[in-house]
Amino acid sequence: MNVLETKGLAKTFRIKRKEAGLGASIRSLWAPQWIDKQAVGGIDLTVAEGETVAFLGPNGAGKSTTIKMLTGILHPDSGEANVLGYVPWRDRKRLAYRIGTVFGQKSQLWYHLPPIDTFELMSRIYELDRTEFRQRRDSLIERFELAPYLSTPVRRLSLGERMRCEIACSFLHRPALLFLDEPTIGLDAIIKERIRELIAELNREEGTTVFLTSHDAGDIERLCRRAVVIHHGGIMVDGPVERLKRDILRYKTVTIRTPDAAGPELTFDSTGKEHPAALLSLPFGTQRLPSEPALLKLSVDLTVTEVGVVLAELMSRLIILDVTIEDPPMEEVIKTLYERNQEIPVFEEGTPP
Amino acid sequence: MAVEKRARRSSLLRGTLPxxxxxxxxxxxxxxxxxxxxxxxAGMMFLNNTIWILFWSIFFSRFPSVAGWELSDIMMLWAISAGGYGWASMLFGNFNRIAYLVAQGELDVYLTQPKPLLLNVLASRMSLMAIGDFLFGLAMYVYIGEHTLGGLLRFLLALFLSGLFFLFFTLAAGSLAFFIGNAEGLAYQLFNSYVMFTTYPSDIFKGFAKTLLFTVFPAGFISFMPIGLLRSWDTGFMVTTAAALLLLVSVALLLFYGGLRRYSSGNRMVMRS
Structure with a gap:
């Protein structure tokens, strides 16, 4: 059963355009110039019950605008949408009982009050039965390990603690569909991982459908089974995350800091210039990326080798002060996809799990 | 499903009131x-209002009557104006922040919650200053008001109506933000002027100014209450006031909900406080 369907969903914003300087400002007083910026350009999308969908794209691709139309915040210019049987912008209130929303940048929590008070307010907003509410609240507190922060005003919580409260709050009324807009933005790696685990757990145990927008490749890998990539307001890729990983997210970036200020000898000769022969000595399955002098930045292709193997080889040959392993930035992923799309057709629409 | 049943049974008593x-x-x-x-x-606002009353007492010590108004009428005018603004800002404190919330795209969280949007937005904030205003209104009544049951009921009705006039006039002004974008400055100026005109006796204005006060800028309905409601019940005035209020409420709601279709959200980091 589909919980979300859209057809030709589109939204354009009218933006005032002004040349630089005071003169142009004065001219725009009586002759303003407007341009139409298409944020979302006709999206067709279907999400089945229980799916975990990552909705991806670079900044300005139209992710947040789409999610805002699907939750009833914005009215589209054209197109149709059906979320859990409701047209979001027409049946906003009825839909709201059945969905949960977490906006990384917009909090539901009361800034000056402890999270426990926001739980209380949420129970009234969703008109929860008192006994049911208390049981649910206590189970979420335990699962999200919120007990130590419950009585601390939200303004004194760290970003990670706040986000855990935020997500727990959005699960309070047992939503059938959870929209998460950049839930891990600004969080450190450990907290990100914990938040992903918690959302995945609730998806598994309660069958909550998860629709997530993110900038972070880690969110997608760990949480979602299907990825929809949008760019310039339209869908560019729609397929299983496994496939996306195999084709695009197969690289990890390994950055190594060495004590040698001139840079690792591995790829440099005595003059400090890159030595062609030295490149041959890079570990198998890696490629050197541009970096600062004292750093060695390698792109590791996970389909031919493993990060551990590469690190072991490097440790046997270099003195290593520090190591960072990262996913390539989403902008790079999209760029690669975009370039490929010029050559190969778009993936077929993903099949629900 | 249980949630749908909940949505259906949502009512004023079981849903909105709690x-x-x-x-x-x-x-x-x-x-x-x-x-x-x-x-x-809260204390500073109480003091601020009291200082204005002291100014008016000095004025009335030289001119005992202004267009038929006496010092006690002015004091009750301040009681109604400050008290009405006070309760509206205590219970629905976001009413003079509508332009800001719209322009900054801060309605998102309220729009994702299953409650009447306007009520949810308005009730989500309480103004501290307004508590002082409200207490000042009550103190004025205790000091100089008519201490009979009829007097008390008429005072409470005046407070109630005054608050609604403040709320819906400011809501209408703030909703302009949906149409003209950054309307914060305009809404603020309209609100301040409105407050000012509700604290002067309506009878000192003549001609065009008076017409304005009873039409597009309906502060006159508040500032005539000490005469048309508190001194004695003036049916003609009260019927006109009720009609004007209904019209104002309709215009404000039309502007707000009509404008909502044009709401364009935003991506500022926000938190309710």
């Missing part, structure tokens, strides 16, 4: 978080 009471309770709790600031802010 929500509003919790909202107000938490607003008050939030205000109490900073005890000193709370006491100083």
């Amino acid at each position: 929500f509003l009471l919790t909202c107000w309770k938490l607003n008050l709790a939030g205000a109490m978080e900073f005890r000193l600031s709370f006491l100083l802010t």
